[in-house]
Amino acid sequence: MYKQYSCEHRDKCFEKGQEWIEKCGTYTCKVVYNNGIYICEPIRIRQECTDIHGNCHGSGETFPFNCTGIPCDCTCETDDNPVRYRCQVPNVKKRIRADLTSTPKSDEGIPFSNRMDKARSIKKLKQALPITPNKRAAVLSAYVDCNRILKSPGVKKFHDSFEESVEKMAIRNIQDVITSVKHKRNGEAKAAFNILTSSISGENISDRKRATKSLANILGVNSRTLQKGEKNRTKVLHSEHSSFLYTTRKTRSDALTERTKRIVHDFWLQSNVSRPTNNKYDIKRVRISPNVYSSHSCYILEKTQTEVFLQFKNEYPDEKMGQRAFEKCKP
Incomplete structure (x- = not known):
């Protein structure tokens, strides 16, 4: 029969072997039979570190500490008794020089003056959000999609970067198709390759020689391949620009009549x-x-x-x- 055991240290009842945190240490439950009842007694198995703010830290965790007025990064060592702190003092001169040379990034659309300010804000946001991942995603999505928030420069920059990532993903897909098709010799592969090169060799690219070379380097093909796709495009398209290769052809000044x-x-x-x-x-x-x-x-x-x-x-x-x-x- 399933039994629950009473505990002297908490109002909640714990089972045998269950752990919980009390004050600044992790405890486990030991069941003792006394006067006809089961009593849950805690056993300390690991002591935690407490910083100057009273926050608990586990063994091996690094946290900021203040050693004689100099900020340092401390690592908690609690495997042995007593509790010890291992501090690593950073180069204060480099930090001061970086603070003097750094400029506030508010003009670039970032309202944080330094990385610590940004980290504190992110920590507060995480504590305010729900625990489950689905609810967190729903809250953030609803907040970002608000019409008032979309006018913010930071959110607008986020949307612009998202659009750029979509363009990069599209180019990566074209790269994969060209890589898998360009070395094949059957008719279907050649037709697919000609369609791809013709579709991306429009007038916006072909009119600029540097843009043609840059696109060829990105796609992993020769610039002559894009020029051939441009010619195929002019043969297929029947518009006012379909014959621009022949109408704008430069002839020699001493050409024979x-x-x-x-x-x-x-x-x-x-x-x-x-x-x-x-x-x-x-x-x-x-x-x-x-x-x-x-x-x-x-x-x-x-x-x-x-x-x-x-x-x-x-x-x-x-x-x-x-x-x-x-x-x-x-x-």
């Missing part, structure tokens, strides 16, 4: 310069666009290319071009 190219092309086909071969199978096929080809017969030169170029310069002295550009325009 279509008229000059046609003159050179016809000059190469003159009878005194070249003649077609007698073999009907000597056909040159050139791709000019997707699925569109241009075919013409192969020609044999009657003289060297240098002689042809010098003859062209004599007949057309107004056309300013070099021999390499002249050779590129031949059929």
Whole structure:
């Protein structure tokens, strides 16, 4: 049968072996049978430390103490009797220098003058909050979501940092997908990789070269990969900016005109310069666009290319071009 035992030191009854704290020490219960009743007698098993404010501390716990006017960090040693304090005095000069050089952070949105002030406020808040974690979270959430509190600079900064963390998490997800896909060679992986690079290579990034390199370093890819994604994006999107790569392309100042190219092309086909071969199978096929080809017969030169170029310069002295550009325009 379950029995409860009376206790001389507390109004509450304790079971055998149960511990409780009284004054500044931890006790355990010993049951003694006396005059027909069970009496719970305490046995001291561990003595606690008491600081100058009367607060109890356990063995090995570090707490602030005041040794001859100098603040120090004390460690409670209570395994042996009597109770002893072990103090470690910090470097007072460094602390004074830091206090003199430090400026109040109220201008930055932090109302605490030092870390101790912040620690005391957090301790008071913890003592005022409920014990259970769910109730604590509910109270803090309701307090932060209040419209009046949202106007506070500190709370606003907290919300801004939360939004930044969401952006970082999104970038981390993109990094994981790119890392798992970029080394695969199947069609689905390539399609997924092209979709990712095209979606993040918009005009806001592609217009700035430094931003493109920074994004490439973050994602772990080459900057040329983002440039390729930018080209794929222009092919897919049908908007007023879909062809901006081709409309804003920079051309050379000495580029050949279509008229000059046609003159050179016809000059190469003159009878005194070249003649077609007698073999009907000597056909040159050139791709000019997707699925569109241009075919013409192969020609044999009657003289060297240098002689042809010098003859062209004599007949057309107004056309300013070099021999390499002249050779590129031949059929």
